[in-house]
Each structure stands twice: as structure tokens, then as C-alpha cells.
Amino acid sequence: MKTSRVIFASLAVASMVIATPSPVQQLHPRNSQTPAITITGNAFYQGTTRFYIQGLDYQPGGSSTLYDPLADSNSNGCERDIAEFVKLGINTIRVYMVDNSAGHDTCMNALATAGIYLVLDVNTPKYSINRDDPAASYNAEYLQNVFATIDAFAKYTNVLAFLSGNEVINDDTTTDCAPYVKATTRDMKQYIGSRGYRSIPAGYSAADVADNRMQMAHYMNCGTSDERSDFFCFNDYSWCDPSSFTTSGWDQKVKNFTGYGQPIFLSEYGCITNTRTWQEVAALYNSEMTNVYSGGLAYEYSEEGNGYGMVKINSNGVTELANFNDFKQQLANNPVPSGSGGASSTQATSPCPTADANWNVTNDALPAIPNAAAAFMSSGAGQGLGFSGPGSQNAGGTSTGTATPGSGSVTAVVSAAASSSKSAATSIQRPADFTPLYIGLFVIACSLFGATLL
Numbered sequence: 001m002k003t004s005r006v007i008f009a010s011l012a013v014a015s016m017v018i019a020t021p022s023p024v025q026q027l028h029p030r031n032s033q034t035p036a037i038t039i040t041g042n043a044f045y046q047g048t049t050r051f052y053i054q055g056l057d058y059q060p061g062g063s064s065t066l067y068d069p070l071a072d073s074n075s076n077g078c079e080r081d082i083a084e085f086v087k088l089g090i091n092t093i094r095v096y097m098v099d100n101s102a103g104h105d106t107c108m109n110a111l112a113t114a115g116i117y118l119v120l121d122v123n124t125p126k127y128s129i130n131r132d133d134p135a136a137s138y139n140a141e142y143l144q145n146v147f148a149t150i151d152a153f154a155k156y157t158n159v160l161a162f163l164s165g166n167e168v169i170n171d172d173t174t175t176d177c178a179p180y181v182k183a184t185t186r187d188m189k190q191y192i193g194s195r196g197y198r199s200i201p202a203g204y205s206a207a208d209v210a211d212n213r214m215q216m217a218h219y220m221n222c223g224t225s226d227e228r229s230d231f232f233c234f235n236d237y238s239w240c241d242p243s244s245f246t247t248s249g250w251d252q253k254v255k256n257f258t259g260y261g262q263p264i265f266l267s268e269y270g271c272i273t274n275t276r277t278w279q280e281v282a283a284l285y286n287s288e289m290t291n292v293y294s295g296g297l298a299y300e301y302s303e304e305g306n307g308y309g310m311v312k313i314n315s316n317g318v319t320e321l322a323n324f325n326d327f328k329q330q331l332a333n334n335p336v337p338s339g340s341g342g343a344s345s346t347q348a349t350s351p352c353p354t355a356d357a358n359w360n361v362t363n364d365a366l367p368a369i370p371n372a373a374a375a376f377m378s379s380g381a382g383q384g385l386g387f388s389g390p391g392s393q394n395a396g397g398t399s400t401g402t403a404t405p406g407s408g409s410v411t412a413v414v415s416a417a418a419s420s421s422k423s424a425a426t427s428i429q430r431p432a433d434f435t436p437l438y439i440g441l442f443v444i445a446c447s448l449f450g451a452t453l454l
Contacts, residue, residue, distance in 0.1 A: 034158035043343035053295035055092030062304035068099040078107035094119040100149040100384030117160040126391035134180040140372035140397035148384030154197040167207040172358040186408040193410035194377040201230035205267040211358035218350035226408035235268035239280040261348030266296030281330035291342030367399035
């Protein structure tokens with residue numbers, strides 16, 4: 001009887017070892033400081049209060065360095081910089097690249113506690129649309145990386161928006177990239193909806209190209225609802241201090257964008273041609289602009305050798321530069337308007353622009369999502385490869401046809417629990433781990449051997 005009890009006890013212990021479940025992604029509670037931002041008409045809202053982006057661009061190391069400032073492994077730097085963000089009085093940062101294989105809880109929760117939202121680019125230098133060959137770079141491997149980044153950040157309520165690209169079209173000779181940028185944005189929206197995530201806005205950050213600025217804006221807002229982006233933003237360096245609302249030409253941009261049916265904000269601003277004192281902040285948050293614009297992101301936080309930084313980061317910490325305090329003072333002196341700020345409560349669709357010498361898009365057709373990428377809508381994208389991935393721009397698995405209007409609509413929604421478990425198990429297949437089995441068998445063997453001695 002003693003032997004039997006030992007055997008059964010050993011089996012029980014072994015079964016407990018073998019059956020131990022894999023770690024499950026923990027749900028994160030809403031942070032009361034950063035409730036999810038929504039869109040109504042041509043404006044963002046935090047609950048029922050209009051939300052203006054008062055922020056800056058944040059990419060320590062610059063665009064040429066593969067560095068994730070939000071990763072848990074870099075949390076000391078992130079928390080150091082959040083203290084500076086609080087000093088400035090900002091409510092949003094933009095980050096241009098992240099490692100989607102890393103954890104981000106520490107920094108994202110610290111940002112939320114500080115009341116700061118994130119606008120996140122979903123690309124990296126190795127996973128992006130190549131303006132020299134957009135058709136080849138729009139492929140399943142690329143979209144897997146994009147979707148894995150969405151998976152990594154969708155749980156945080158202080159993610160304000162995802163960006164599908166930055167200045168892919170940067171002159172009048174690269175407009176043939178537009179259908180692939182728009183298709184990526186469409187696919188992101190479909191993935192967010194299909195995976196059962198909250199409705200996180202998705203859009204594109206455009207270059208301020210005078211020849212096709214309005215064509216790009218209208219293009220991103222034309223077509224069926226699944227094809228249209230949720231907002232439009234662009235990088236604008238046309239205000240160079242000393243200047244004014246009219247001298248900079250901002251008055252004409254407001255005029256041209258009046259009636260545009262989506263939120264608009266500046267994804268970069270801050271000309272340094274002359275001494276920069278951030279005079280444009282007074283105009284950006286004034287009622288002469290807030291009926292059309294929803295704020296902007298100043299470029300940029302850290303000095304990366306280009307003269308745009310507000311602080312210098314070194315081994316001893318952070319040194320605030322002169323234009324840090326200028327920006328801080330301008331934000332303090334120019335609070336956002338109360339009420340709606342003149343925003344429209346309804347959205348409007350733009351007509352698709354026609355082709356001309358500065359716009360080489362002959363129709364409104366978009367490439368169909370690659371077949372392998374379409375499967376991610378139900379199965380999940382799987383583990384992101386992060387900065388160590390091989391890259392996607394010539395990976396194959398490209399689009400093989402033209403999308404039918406409306407084909408990017410959400411047709412089925414995976415439950416939150418299933419979304420979490422499937423995303424963790426799909427795409428990247430890893431070798432089975434038999435360690436628990438070996439441990440269990442070892443426990444049984446030892447127990448049986450001990451029982452024979454009784």
C-alpha cells in the first residue's frame with residue numbers, strides 16, 4: 001500500500017508538472033488618466049471632451065539606429081524622459097519604430113500614469129514599403145510584421161493611433177506608391193477589427209509636398225469605408241520663426257482643408273532655418289485653426305546631430321536646450337480652446353483625385369491583400385521578429401490582383417481570448433519543449449526507486 005501511494009503521488013506530481021499551462025498574456029486595466037481616444041466628425045475626443053494633440057516626436061538614436069525607446073529593457077531611459085515630458089506639459093508622443101518581439105508594459109504604463117498617449121509607426125527600416133519598388137515590398141512578410149506590432153500594442157488604452165508609413169511619397173515622382181500605402185492602412189484597419197481590438201485609429205503621415213499635398217489627403221479619404229484612413233497627418237516645416245499665420249501660408253492650408261471629413265494633425269513641425277522659438281504653437285491651438293486641425297507633434301525630443309532636438313541625452317542624463325523652455329512656455333501660454341473648437345460633428349468622403357503631371361495614380365483601385373496575409377485576420381499574425389528579423393522588402397508573397405471595393409471590411413471578429421491565444425500560437429512555429437515531460441518522468445522514476453527500499 002505504501003508503494004501504491006508513492007506511485008500515485010508521483011503520478012500526481014508528474015501530471016501537475018506536465019500539465020502546467022504556458023504563460024497567458026495578462027489583460028491590462030484601463031488607466032483613468034488615458035481613456036481610449038475616439039473620433040467624431042473631424043476631431044478626436046477623450047470621452048465627450050475634444051482632444052488636441054500637444055506632443056512631440058520621440059526617437060532617441062535617430063532614424064538610422066534600431067532602437068526601441070519603449071521596450072522594457074530601456075525603461076530607465078523612458079522613465080527619465082517621461083519626467084521631461086511632464087515638465088513640458090505634453091499629452092502625446094510619436095515613436096517611429098519599436099521592437100515587436102519585446103515587452104513594453106513598464107514604459108507604456110508609466111506614460112499612461114503621466115497622462116501621455118502614443119502615436120506609433122508600425123514600420124522599421126527592414127519592414128516597410130520601399131518607394132523604389134512598392135509592389136514587391138507590399139507582401140505577406142511585411143504585413144505579418146505590421147500586424148504583430150499592432151498585437152503588441154493594442155492592449156494599451158493610451159495608444160492613440162497607428163501610422164502605416166512616413167513620407168513614402170516625398171515628391172511628384174513617387175506617387176505610384178500611394179495605392180500600397182493606402183492598402184496597408186486598409187489592412188491594418190481590417191486586422192484591428194477582425195482581432196476584436198478596440199477601434200484604434202489608423203492613418204498615414206505624409207510629406208508636405210506642395211505639388212500633391214491635397215491629392216494625397218483626398219486619396220486617403222476616398223473610396224469605400226474600409227479603404228479610407230481614419231485621419232490624415234503630414235509633416236509641415238513651412239513656419240520658420242519669425243513668421244505668422246499668413247506669412248507661413250498656414251492660412252491657405254486651413255482654407256484648403258476646410259470641409260475635409262477627417263481629423264487632421266501635424267505629425268512633425270518645427271522649422272530651424274532661423275532661431276526656433278515655437279511661435280507657431282499660438283496659431284496651432286487658436287480657433288483660427290482648430291476648426292480644421294487637432295494639434296500636432298513637435299520635431300523632436302532628443303538632439304541627433306541635426307539641430308532639431310530639445311534636449312541632449314548623455315551618460316549623465318538629460319540636458320535641456322534653449323528651445324525646450326521656449327516650447328514649454330508656448331504650450332503654457334496657449335491653452336486649447338474650450339468646447340468643440342469649431343470642429344464638425346459629421347464626416348465627409350473626398351472624391352478620388354484624377355491623374356495629372358504631379359499625381360501618377362490613374363484610378364482608385366487598390367492591390368488585394370496577399371493571400372498569406374489574409375489568413376492572419378482569423379489566425380493572428382503570431383510572434384513578431386523584432387529588429388532581428390531578416391526583413392521583408394524582397395520576401396515574395398506579394399499581391400496577385402486588384403481588390404474589390406469593400407473587400408477590406410471586417411467580416412468576422414475573433415473573441416479577445418481567442419485572439420490572444422491564436423496570435424501567440426500562429427505564424428512562427430517553435431520546437432516543442434519536452435522539459436516538463438522529462439522532469440515528470442524523472443520524478444516517477446525516483447519515487448519508484450525509493451518505494452522499493454521501503
